Amino acid sequence: MSDDATLEAFRLADSFLPVGTYSVSYGLEQFVADDRVTDATDLEALLETYLRRQVGPAELVALRRAHAAAREGDIDAICAADRRLAAVTLAAEFRESAQQSGDRLLSLQRDLREDDLLERYADAVAAGDASGNYAVVLGVAAGLAGIGARRACLLCCHGFVTGLLGAAQRLLSLGHTDAQRILDDLRSVMAAAVDDSAGRSIEDMTPFAPLVDVLAADHERAERRLFAS
């Protein structure tokens, strides 16, 4: 990987990236409100479920397809993966969060990079031909920057986990060392989620975490909340 690609990967993986990570908890807020997550151990177990049941079998599958399609300049395949990911994401809050973050990343990338494919993709999102999910935008950005597919998947996992750890620090009394320990412990799970996504076509996205969906449905209607999801 070139220095440019490596630095681009660091930039995209950084929690400093302004894509609104601070506003999403993907249901974690409700798990804390429900006393289902009360400490670092509970949090790590829930994050493992997210990685194994949602990120690996759905988001990373779409990311990989978008990454490959961006390398080939195939805008239709990017849009198809994007629509497919939205169609298998049943929790309304998760679709909204993924599309908001995706929108921010897409406009950021368009401000920084001159690329015809990014413009065409943005047009497709604006026209409703694509959903603009974060994982798909990230796949396109990584593909265009020359970041390898597996690295892009790991980057997505890392970003997802650090984002939720940040949310957890505001929801729980979770110390910095505990947060780093969870991030460290979850390395093998992230690799497993990436492996799981490798053999799947976009027809085979099977996210499955029904209790997360039920709690996300409660969160949609929660009266007091810090996070959009």
Next chain:
Amino acid sequence: MATDAPESRAERDGEGTADADTDATSTDAPHPSFEAYAAESPPQAAVGAPGKDGVLELRFAPTSDGTKLVHDYATVPFHVSGTLGHDPHPDAETVFLQSPTGGIAQGDRHDVTIEVAADAVAHVSTQSSTKVQSMNANYAAADATLSVGPGGHLDYVPEPTILHADSRYCQDLTLELDTGASAVLADIVVPGRLARGERFEFERYLSRVRAEGPDGLLFEDATHLTPAEGDPTAPGVLGEFTVYGTLFVVAPDGDAAALSDALHETVADADARAGATALPNGAGVAVRALADRAETVQSTLHAAWDHARRDLLDAPAPSGRKY
């Protein structure tokens, strides 16, 4: 007697020694000449062979006297005794599918097609739970295609699927909705014969529900469980619960956001842990419910179904009573 060849037995029968033989071997063969056969266990019917390739076709159409079942074709293990006229909706027709078998066995391949014509209203259910039997070879699969014509409505609310130990089951359900059509689908899975302490001992369960509207894919949901590879009771998956079900209220022309809120309110305080969310592409609402018993999930989803049906058809849901 297992070593007795039929030829030698026939020979001795010819010599009039049949009585002594009958005393020596105690089988329930109808005649001594059948005893040798009785020891042979029959090889199972082949994958998808007659008796294992159940086909069900139902077509509902509107008439001057409300919706009628205008075509039905059923092969084992499906059986249709006729229609029932107890739906609270004045025009609706009801079919309860029956099965003369003990459930779904390895090598079974079932194919269900249900068509609801324009402006017809139909309700299809099963008479009892679908039991997926234990398996040691192959797997069982069922494909269902449900289509609803313009302005029509289908309620496809079967009884739960029970996964016995070592079963492997794949079901694919595709819903095709025309303009102005709506449907309610339920899918409840019970991960074992709970009363005997069996749970999550099945090998693999994959259930896919896919809905398409006039403009293409609306949503797809998959339940893929392999307890030996990934703990189904992990936090956020099924957690402390055992039975899991989803009710899909597919009504692309309705106000999904309002219906989602109304259905969530209906189930939020139910006995099952349940919640409603708006489906992708404005397709309608999904209600997920988790509990320890099938009855709890059923009653919770029934409450949501009842509310949705009043909203869509101005009629309550039929009672869940099957006897």
